Amino acid sequence: MYKVGICDDNIAFGSQMEKYLEEYAKREAIPLDIVIFGSGSEYLKYLQAEAPIDILFLDIELEEKINGIFVGKKIRMDLRNEITQIVYVSALEEYAIQLFQNRPMDFLIKPIKQEDIDKIMNNYIHVFGKKEKHVFEYRVGKNQYRIGYDDIIYFQSTGRKVEIVTYDKRIDFYSSMDEIEKQLNKEIFWRIHKSYIINNRYIKEFSATEIGLENAIKLPISRTYREEIKKKILQDKMQRRG
Template sequence: MFRIAICDDVKEVCDEIKNIILENKELQNEKIEIDIFNNGETLIEELRENTQYDLIFLDIELGEINGVEVGHIIRDNMEDYTTKIVYISGKNSYDRQLFDVQPIKFISKPIEEEKVIKAVLLAIKISDKENKAFEFKNFKSTVKVLYSEIIYFESDKREIKIVCVKETYRFYGKMEEIKKHLPEFFIQPHRSYIVNYKQIKHFKPDELIVFTGDRITISRSKRREIKEIQIKYEKKRMEDEFD
């Protein structure tokens, strides 16, 4: 089941997006469930009840709590870095702080059917990739961790530490072998670290800051490479967001 929340203070906008999704032929084979919220407060309350959504269409210009604040509550307070967010707005310009929430797209009003469907298909595609897991042996048991839950790997001699959203694991292995089995959105800024690009909150010339607040060193020899990777990903993200 792919769960979608639509949050806009205009009921007609919520109904329009819902009908576009449910009536689209490309999505007929997907099992989709949609909930509607007309303010940020009720959406946050539902999320705090541990309701999980794969995708949230979120109006920027909400009432008392606007969409920017809701996005930061989801990312920073709830530490939810996996739910996909699509911002909706009647404006064509966006504040830089929106990008800290890492939305996958922006959709302008009036709503265009094609852009809604592209957003849903992109969210499904990303979720399918992230729902694959990294597998390793921890003592005598085999552990599987979703790629989306991994923040970074850190090596200390023969031991590997995996820092995840909710837990930290340790096992014996080699970084070069681990890198071979990871998707391309994992990058290596230092020989002792492999980082999930999607878990990076800030880039600095000599370090990365992930959503947990941990600081990952970028080695001098890797700085140019990491900068090029950042430019490539940000360019692609901008193209996806405004496509």
């Protein structure tokens, strides 16, 4: 599912955009979670508590001081968010230079038509559509980050803190293993213990009580997951032989 935001102080325009997106989602059989914001401050407040939106249709001429250019700077500069793709929407064409530093995906001139939305969404899905299969997203403070699945050897938890372990670094952030497990591709990441989730591509050896990973890493397998992991390893070996 893709999360799509519409930030515009014109209620009628926001509703029309929502209809276009719903029509696209229905026709293409692509699930969209559509969120409408009536102001820039409303969207920024949302960001403090929620994960970043995938694609944001952002009006430039918002009525308040927090206009679309300000919101774009906040997304890119302050929050260091490169995940959200910004599509600026305006009734004017004179903003090109001002928008450049906010790295928008596209720019639409009002009035908007169904085919405009179709083109934007098709382009987004073509370029970014597989991100959920290859990237893990996490938050440190107010900043949102992404790390490729291939870079992650395993996750480890201690209390409320989770650590991502890669070849050359360790990344700490606050979450729970249950929440992380929900986000991950279960064909790639296996839960082996209440405190460990591993990337199975890095498995080097396996015994009844522990798994050996690359970099000479050895992690315990709890009784809860022992039989399940054994079956997965056998299935994986069979698939590779086949």
